[in-house]
Amino acid sequence: MSKPNETQHHELALSLIPQIGPAVYRNIIAYTGSAYNFLELPNGKAAKIPRISQRLLSWRKEKTSFLKKAEELLEICLKKNIQVITISDPQFPQRLKSLEDMPMVIFSKGLSDMNPKRTLGIVGTRNASEYGRNITRKIIEDVAPYNPTIISGLAYGIDIEAHKAALQFDLPTLAVLGSSPDQIYPSIHKNTALSMLEKGGLISEFMPGSEMHPTNFPKRNRIIAGLSDALIVVEAAKKGGALITAEIAYSYNKEVFAVPGNLQSTYSEGCNNLIRTMKASIFTGLKDLEEALSWSKETNGVETKNKNETIQDLDSIEKKIYEILVESKELEIDQLAFRMELPLSVLASKLLNMEFQGIIRAMPGKKYKVV
CATH class of the missing domain: 1.10.10.10 (Winged helix-like DNA-binding domain superfamily/Winged helix DNA-binding domain)
Structure with missing residues (x-):
């Protein structure tokens, strides 16, 4: 990780202040130009910014404390080789910037390009069948010539199968964690996670030392959806994280696909229902992605018209x-x-x-x- 700069320091401090969510954070930057300007702004002028509550103004008085906390956190990340990517950083994922609920700061490990040309999200049940695992590997084998970055959540089942298959076919793969980047969960996937660092990486909005909570995992699903140009649900029960991710991706106007399955299989019920309710297109093969995402191989044809x-x-x-x-x-x-x-x-x-x-x-x- 490179040495932190003043902009990064102030943006991280701003993200640590209670009462500041993505919408307020955006508003602050839009009206003042930077986190530094907001923290240095006289209280009277800060109060005129829309959506700025009195409670937030009172927290702002403790800016020295938040700047110190940010400095300590940056030092911890430096020691643990964790990158801190704030909103003004060119590395910040551009696909997330258009989201109303974007993360304000990303913590990452690895060599992954956060803004690759193509991305493909693959999610599914933790209780993957042999059919689901085979389909996952087949999808990744087929898309390999297009070199997309494979996005998933490092969970049991379809997620880890997607990461492993990406490594097998030499594709970059990015895991969005429900824990901090220095706390691999589930720990049984640690070796795969370490292998991913060489051509891919781990990202999280949860800072080192933060407590892992069950609500982290549904929350991280929006980042999986936001980073994916298209999302494929391979297997899913009637309820679960994969369906949450699909619903979010649908709300983001992403291309969502579901692999159809056996009508008598519990773990096909979610996919079949996504197709039935038209929240996902039926996935039948690579051609579906090529058409939806305008993926095409370079041709040597001569243009007939300038x-x-x-x-x-x-x-x-x-x-x-x-x-x-x-x-x-x-x-x-x-x-x-x-x-x-x-x-x-x-x-x-x-x-x-x-x-x-x-x-x-x-x-x-x-x-x-x-x-």
Whole structure:
């Protein structure tokens, strides 16, 4: 871990203050520009920031104490080789920044790129059947040519099978923990976790020394969902963590798939129900992912038309869409509709035409970007 800087120090201190959740944290940064500015702001000006309660203002008076706690925590992480990744750090997962309930700080171990080109979440029951384990390995073997980072939770069953298969096929794999990165749970998976550090890693929002609590695990599921471009539920009972993760991913507008199973199997009931309620698409093989995520292999074909010429042929609305996407790099369809002041039905038609011409590309989460 590199030596902490002042920005990291203040952002970590800010995250330690009670009454500050993701929404308030975002608000503070938006209005003041930085954690340092907020902590140094006169009380009268701080009180004018929306969502700032009197209780929070009183906690702010103890900033020296929180800065000291942050400094001590940074020293502990340095000794334990744990990276502290705060919101302004370029390494902070960009996929999490759009979430209203994003973690304010990430603690990590390993060499994993937090912003890989492609990610795939795979979750399922702790009581995996041989069928579920085989399907998990098959999925990872099939996606290996695309080199996605495999995201899961290091739990028994499908999760650990996904991590092991990723290692087998030389894919980076990231475990989102319900404990701190220095406390591997379950401990029986410690050797696999250590192997993952060489090409992947462990991440958590729980700081070293924090108490492990049952509520940590449902909470970490939102990070699995947020980091995944697509989530595949391999096996799941009627209730359980895998279904919670799927529900969250669905609420985030992620691509969610479920592997269909035997109607008489308890651990297929959850997957079959996700498909029935249309909260997940049925997963039948690699082609489903290729189509949903616009995964494609490079081709050696020669373009018959210059891109500039194609852009010149666009109508006025399509040219404006192109200009906005060039400026913004990537936008969700709802944000684009707001900027364009267009009904979604009209905008969707224009986007489809531009996609067919190879000018833009549909991305996970109903986002679009210029090719």
